[in-house]
Amino acid sequence: MAIQYVSDDAGNPTAVLVPITEWNSIAAKHEDVRVLMQESAQPRSKRKPSEFRGILDKEVAKQMMIDIEKDRNEWEKRF
Numbered sequence: 001m002a003i004q005y006v007s008d009d010a011g012n013p014t015a016v017l018v019p020i021t022e023w024n025s026i027a028a029k030h031e032d033v034r035v036l037m038q039e040s041a042q043p044r045s046k047r048k049p050s051e052f053r054g055i056l057d058k059e060v061a062k063q064m065m066i067d068i069e070k071d072r073n074e075w076e077k078r079f
Contacts, residue, residue, distance in 0.1 A: 006015040
């Protein structure tokens with residue numbers, strides 16, 4: 001299996017799929033990749049949504065809500 005590139009509808013690359021044998025070879029050569037793999041394998045404690053309060057800037061949150069509303073309206077138009 002070869003490396004595969006995933007792109008969005010506009011043709012912009014969004015991801016890369018690497019065969020596991022090649023990934024293992026890369027991980028064996030690079031300590032930082034091994035550390036990341038070990039960290040991602042460790043269970044994470046569940047956090048309450050209230051712990052995330054205030055993390056987003058108010059302007060970012062406002063823009064996100066505008067985008068969500070826009071997407072919701074587009075969704076409703078289609079159905």
